[in-house]
Amino acid sequence: QIKTARLLSFISKMAKIGAKSNGGCNRQALTEEDRLGRELFLTWCHAIGGVARLDSMGNLFVRFEGTDSTKLPVLMGSHLDTQPSGGNFDGVYGVLAALEVMYTLHDQKKKLVHPVEIVVWSNEEGSRFTPAMSGSGVFAGKLKQSDIYKSLDDQGVSYHDALISSGQNGTELCQAFPFFASLELHIEQGPILEAEQKSIGIVTGVQGMNWYQITLSGETTHAGPTPMSMRKDPVQALMAILPNIYDKVAEYGEQARVTIGKLTTIPSSTNTVPEHVIFSLDLRHPVQKTLDNMSKEVLELCNQVPSIFNSDVELLWESPAIEFDLRCIDVIHMATELLNMNAMPIVSGAGHDSVYLSTLGPTGMIFVPCKDGISHNEKEHVEPEHLVSGANVLLHSLILLTEE
Amino acid sequence: QIKTARLLSFISKMAKIGAKSNGGCNRQALTEEDRLGRELFLTWCHAIGGVARLDSMGNLFVRFEGTDSTKLPVLMGSHLDTQPSGGNFDGVYGVLAALEVMYTLHDQKKKLVHPVEIVVWSNEEGSRFTPAMSGSGVFAGKLKQSDIYKSLDDQGVSYHDALISSGQNGTELCQAFPFFASLELHIEQGPILEAEQKSIGIVTGVQGMNWYQITLSGETTHAGPTPMSMRKDPVQALMAILPNIYDKVAEYGEQARVTIGKLTTIPSSTNTVPEHVIFSLDLRHPVQKTLDNMSKEVLELCNQVPSIFNSDVELLWESPAIEFDLRCIDVIHMATELLNMNAMPIVSGAGHDSVYLSTLGPTGMIFVPCKDGISHNEKEHVEPEHLVSGANVLLHSLILLTEE
Numbered sequence: 001q002i003k004t005a006r007l008l009s010f011i012s013k014m015a016k017i018g019a020k021s022n023g024g025c026n027r028q029a030l031t032e033e034d035r036l037g038r039e040l041f042l043t044w045c046h047a048i049g050g051v052a053r054l055d056s057m058g059n060l061f062v063r064f065e066g067t068d069s070t071k072l073p074v075l076m077g078s079h080l081d082t083q084p085s086g087g088n089f090d091g092v093y094g095v096l097a098a099l100e101v102m103y104t105l106h107d108q109k110k111k112l113v114h115p116v117e118i119v120v121w122s123n124e125e126g127s128r129f130t131p132a133m134s135g136s137g138v139f140a141g142k143l144k145q146s147d148i149y150k151s152l153d154d155q156g157v158s159y160h161d162a163l164i165s166s167g168q169n170g171t172e173l174c175q176a177f178p179f180f181a182s183l184e185l186h187i188e189q190g191p192i193l194e195a196e197q198k199s200i201g202i203v204t205g206v207q208g209m210n211w212y213q214i215t216l217s218g219e220t221t222h223a224g225p226t227p228m229s230m231r232k233d234p235v236q237a238l239m240a241i242l243p244n245i246y247d248k249v250a251e252y253g254e255q256a257r258v259t260i261g262k263l264t265t266i267p268s269s270t271n272t273v274p275e276h277v278i279f280s281l282d283l284r285h286p287v288q289k290t291l292d293n294m295s296k297e298v299l300e301l302c303n304q305v306p307s308i309f310n311s312d313v314e315l316l317w318e319s320p321a322i323e324f325d326l327r328c329i330d331v332i333h334m335a336t337e338l339l340n341m342n343a344m345p346i347v348s349g350a351g352h353d354s355v356y357l358s359t360l361g362p363t364g365m366i367f368v369p370c371k372d373g374i375s376h377n378e379k380e381h382v383e384p385e386h387l388v389s390g391a392n393v394l395l396h397s398l399i400l401l402t403e404e
Numbered sequence: 405q406i407k408t409a410r411l412l413s414f415i416s417k418m419a420k421i422g423a424k425s426n427g428g429c430n431r432q433a434l435t436e437e438d439r440l441g442r443e444l445f446l447t448w449c450h451a452i453g454g455v456a457r458l459d460s461m462g463n464l465f466v467r468f469e470g471t472d473s474t475k476l477p478v479l480m481g482s483h484l485d486t487q488p489s490g491g492n493f494d495g496v497y498g499v500l501a502a503l504e505v506m507y508t509l510h511d512q513k514k515k516l517v518h519p520v521e522i523v524v525w526s527n528e529e530g531s532r533f534t535p536a537m538s539g540s541g542v543f544a545g546k547l548k549q550s551d552i553y554k555s556l557d558d559q560g561v562s563y564h565d566a567l568i569s570s571g572q573n574g575t576e577l578c579q580a581f582p583f584f585a586s587l588e589l590h591i592e593q594g595p596i597l598e599a600e601q602k603s604i605g606i607v608t609g610v611q612g613m614n615w616y617q618i619t620l621s622g623e624t625t626h627a628g629p630t631p632m633s634m635r636k637d638p639v640q641a642l643m644a645i646l647p648n649i650y651d652k653v654a655e656y657g658e659q660a661r662v663t664i665g666k667l668t669t670i671p672s673s674t675n676t677v678p679e680h681v682i683f684s685l686d687l688r689h690p691v692q693k694t695l696d697n698m699s700k701e702v703l704e705l706c707n708q709v710p711s712i713f714n715s716d717v718e719l720l721w722e723s724p725a726i727e728f729d730l731r732c733i734d735v736i737h738m739a740t741e742l743l744n745m746n747a748m749p750i751v752s753g754a755g756h757d758s759v760y761l762s763t764l765g766p767t768g769m770i771f772v773p774c775k776d777g778i779s780h781n782e783k784e785h786v787e788p789e790h791l792v793s794g795a796n797v798l799l800h801s802l803i804l805l806t807e808e
């Protein structure tokens with residue numbers, strides 16, 4: 001059994017780095033806060049003999065040897081970066097629970113046969129640099145490092161420059177190596193486990209997600225003298241297509257999702273009709289074929305603007321729906337039975353680094369419920385008992401996986 | 405008669421400071437470009453004996469003595485700051501034509517009885533710092549310097565800090581002094597003169613304008629796992645009210661204007677349902693009472709969001725409809741007759757520093773047409789013959805005004 005007080009103390013100490021006044025956290029990828037968070041994490045790792053490596057994407061691997069160093073390592077990873085208005089658990093919990101698992105094994109002087117590597121994946125959130133899960137994506141060979149390096153944040157800083165200025169540009173080339181299995185513990189970030197009164201979700205797969213950037217263009221002109229009839233105001237183009245987008249996604253039923261997270265005008269000036277309205281479109285569905293159809297239909301609608309406007313669609317990212325390894329699912333299930341936990345299978349609505357890892361080797365995920373299903377919000381909250389349950393399931397899944 | 409080549413050369417040299425690749429200009433208030441533009445202007449002023457003063461808002465006064473220094477000065481002013489995607493004439497033309505007028509008088513060794521002060525008003529555009537016309541507004545006592553000092557640009561820099569860093573914090577306190585009259589030459593920034601094939605507009609007044617900031621609030625949450633039915637997505641609140649806003653303003657007829665120039669989400673993250681959608685609202689009408697009614701009705705609509713959302717309305721600025729001095733209108737009219745110009749009376753759709761000056765003393769404005777009525781756009785264009793006509797009308801209005 002893991003130590004509750006220690007796990008909670010890891011979490012609350014980490015939450016202080018980038019803490020917001022309302023209890024949330026702003027520790028975005030490749031910032032000074034991100035660097036400080038990792039530094040703190042490393043002091044904890046060093047205390048029980050972890051040995052760190054950093055790769056060229058900023059992914060951080062901390063290795064704990066088992067009894068047989070020729071065996072493939074088990075990866076236990078998640079991320080320490082947060083959304084700009086993030087909480088204290090998304091990603092962080094997975095990393096710090098993995099740390100607590102290693103502390104527990106260390107307390108008990110229990111050595112596994114396999115080495116374990118705790119991984120802190122870089123830029124999982126995708127809020128500062130598009131796309132999400134870019135550290136694990138490059139690791140898995142699904143994203144190109146040279147593309148990600150060029151990705152710019154809203155201030156025009158590139159991933160590569162931020163990597164260097166935050167001291168996270170590791171010497172090791174970011175590339176996949178063989179692993180025995182990969183386990184990730186995460187908060188659900190949705191309302192299902194809470195509604196079903198379960199303390200553990202055994203994640204069977206992750207829904208597909210597509211990201212686009214839509215640019216609606218009109219003509220910039222003066223807000224005062226220009227008659228309404230002579231304007232090409234792209235806000236009116238936005239107004240025309242918004243209901244169509246939401247209605248179309250609703251046609252695809254309860255499992256379909258659409259989010260417009262970024263929305264801006266260019267130029268951005270009170271007394272100027274903008275030239276462009278630019279917005280992000282995040283479309284999701286657990287069934288890949290349905291997501292494909294839905295995306296196609298929604299993009300057609302984005303192109304159906306009145307003829308005085310121009311519409312431009314750019315694909316930013318595609319993360320196909322995936323299913324996790326049956327053996328991992330089974331092991332997690334066995335751990336919940338062993339611990340007598342109230343568990344259920346669940347499909348993840350959020351993307352995770354495990355999506356990319358699942359393309360490389362046996363991968364599994366464990367969820368715990370979060371309050372009101374709210375995440376990517378400073379109010380994000382998880383009950384301590386669930387935090388403890390999740391960490392224990394992680395511990396026993398690791399043991400079961402490596403013992404047989 | 406003024407010298408065409410010299411006027412055009414002033415304009416094209418000034419356009420190089422902050423020049424954009426597509427021919428437009430980005431020389432926003434209190435930037436390094438703004439400072440460089442004023443420096444260039446001052447070298448031209450010094451060459452013919454102009455003496456400069458700078459006040460605590462960054463308004464720049466350049467005095468040219470007449471034959472009687474006890475007489476009140478005539479002000480001829482406009483602004484050198486531009487929109488982020490601005491052209492080469494808005495404001496700039498009025499300042500440089502006034503300069504050309506003084507050069508012409510200098511060439512002819514003609515001294516007026518009254519002193520003349522060319523004024524470069526600070527932050528006229530209102531795009532970097534809200535509101536517009538803030539230099540002249542504080543000068544006229546209609547805006548408070550301490551409020552404007554606190555105004556922040558989109559990067560969080562205050563007016564006061566920008567004033568200092570751009571070296572425009574003058575030692576003289578910004579406050580009104582008596583003047584004999586004030587004349588401003590400007591491009592129309594609308595389509596009327598062109599449509600009516602007139603080369604001069606005799607401006608009889610300026611329409612009223614109200615600026616608001618509307619904040620629609622929902623609840624930030626994760627774009628993936630959160631079911632659509634559980635969301636409080638403020639983009640949907642925006643979608644609900646946008647058509648109502650445009651429809652309502654259309655009910656007020658052809659002279660009514662509404663512009664949403666700034667539009668943004670907070671937080672701004674692709675995979676996060678935003679907490680807030682914030683937008684600016686610029687409402688205008690030439691009849692003050694109509695503008696008042698229209699604003700009231702539009703703001704009510706902004707408050708009529710579905711009950712899961714919150715709506716907050718903040719008044720940013722009110723600039724009431726004004727009428728210019730009849731004597732100034734008459735003098736400008738006489739100048740156009742003297743020069744045999746094709747002129748018509750016109751109401752300005754744009755705000756100008758003359759709005760605030762008209763509350764202090766006799767004030768008049770002259771317009772010239774601009775191509776397709778387009779302004780606040782890098783494509784802004786004015787035919788050289790119109791630039792010359794306007795400057796000549798300014799010259800002769802000045803002479804007529806001071807000679808009688």
Ligand SMILES: NC(=O)NCCC(=O)O
Binds near residue numbers: 090133189352628
């Ligand atoms: N866990 C998490 O918030 N990941 C970000 C990727 C996504 O948008 O789902």
Ligand SMILES: NC(=O)NCCC(=O)O
Binds near residue numbers: 271755
């Ligand atoms: N001339 C001009 O563009 N002034 C800005 C003030 C306004 O918004 O009308």
